[in-house]
Amino acid sequence: EAGVAQSPRYKIIEKRQSVAFWCNPISGHATLYWYQQILGQGPKLLIQFQNNGVVDDSQLPKDRFSAERLKGVDSTLKIQPAKLEDSAVYLCASSLVREQFFGPGTRLTVL
Amino acid sequence: GENVEQHPSTLSVQEGDSAVIKCTYSDSASNYFPWYKQELGKGPQLIIDIRSNVGEKKDQRIAVTLNKTAKHFSLHITETQPEDSAVYFCAASRGTNFGNEKLTFGTGTRLTIIP
Numbered sequence: 332e333a334g335v336a337q338s339p340r341y342k343i344i345e346k347r348q349s350v351a352f353w354c355n356p357i358s359g360h361a362t363l364y365w366y367q368q369i370l371g372q373g374p375k376l377l378i379q380f381q382n383n384g385v386v387d388d389s390q391l392p393k394d395r396f397s398a399e400r401l402k403g404v405d406s407t408l409k410i411q412p413a414k415l416e417d418s419a420v421y422l423c424a425s426s427l428v429r430e431q432f433f434g435p436g437t438r439l440t441v442l
Numbered sequence: 443g444e445n446v447e448q449h450p451s452t453l454s455v456q457e458g459d460s461a462v463i464k465c466t467y468s469d470s471a472s473n474y475f476p477w478y479k480q481e482l483g484k485g486p487q488l489i490i491d492i493r494s495n496v497g498e499k500k501d502q503r504i505a506v507t508l509n510k511t512a513k514h515f516s517l518h519i520t521e522t523q524p525e526d527s528a529v530y531f532c533a534a535s536r537g538t539n540f541g542n543e544k545l546t547f548g549t550g551t552r553l554t555i556i557p
Contacts, residue, residue, distance in 0.1 A: 335485070362543075373446075373548050374486065374531070376544060422485050429491075430476070430488050431545065435484055435485050436484075
């Protein structure tokens with residue numbers, strides 16, 4: 332069974348630029364999560380989708396972050412404009428029931 | 443909201459010895475407690491989980507205990523091996539069994555196994 336795919340794996344941008352991350356969850360998993368993991372910390376949930384709909388985006392900085400999940404499968408997370416404090420690993424996870432399966436993440440560096 | 447504290451932040455043990463990592467949570471309604479292992483450059487991987495109706499669960503060299511009264515749970519790794527070296531995260535959730543989980547993670551423990 333293929334795991335959660337994410338791209339790109341690494342991204343370096345300058346502050347105020349825009350960036351987008353892509354996630355392809357495990358086939359059949361209805362729930363998709365985006366997490367932000369700052370160096371030395373645990374993952375923090377940004378947004379959760381159930382099929383096409385948003386279940387929880389209470390911790391998403393909506394003035395600069397946006398996410399969508401088209402057709403209930405792939406998802407993209409966008410940051411516009413980026414700030415220095417957005418430097419982190421962005422993890423995508425998917426689940427069928429309770430267990431969440433994580434992708435390898437995208438390491439974002441904002442200079 | 444939920445708050446999860448994890449200790450210690452770093453742990454070094456001799457190969458073959460046991461390692462214990464402890465977490466406390468604040469939300470008494472939390473009912474699901476997974477443990478994740480994260481290796482360098484990879485995403486977290488679930489290694490064991492426990493639900494609130496169970497006090498202990500074991501899977502080969504790994505065990506988790508839960509004390510709901512005290513609101514703490516622990517990960518125990520016995521007969522440690524070099525491949526156990528990684529960062530371990532605990533998490534807590536009050537979700538359902540229908541994929542609607544909101545995990546709150548601890549800050550992680552970097553475990554180093556000394557050969």
